[in-house]
Amino acid sequence: xxxxxxxxxxxxxxxxxxxxxxxxxxxxxxxxxxxxxxxxxxxxxxxxxxxxxxxxxxxxxxxxxxxxxxxxxxxx
Numbered sequence: 001x002x003x004x005x006x007x008x009x010x011x012x013x014x015x016x017x018x019x020x021x022x023x024x025x026x027x028x029x030x031x032x033x034x035x036x037x038x039x040x041x042x043x044x045x046x047x048x049x050x051x052x053x054x055x056x057x058x059x060x061x062x063x064x065x066x067x068x069x070x071x072x073x074x075x076x
Contacts, residue, residue, distance in 0.1 A: 006038070012051065
């Protein structure tokens with residue numbers, strides 16, 4: 001069984017190239033929107049699998065793109 005991987009708030013912001021700031025992630029957590037997270041004490045961690053699922057849920061498909069298939073992740 002593969003071990004679950006987690007990212008910090010800073011790493012999640014980097015994953016989205018800084019387009020989602022740490023402040024935005026903090027606000028989303030308070031509003032209970034955005035990607036799933038785990039809070040242990042003061043530490044906040046985001047499961048990579050949850051981020052991948054959140055990405056797929058928010059994927060916008062244009063008519064021309066519907067003919068193409070979207071890979072499930074690295075390696076296709």
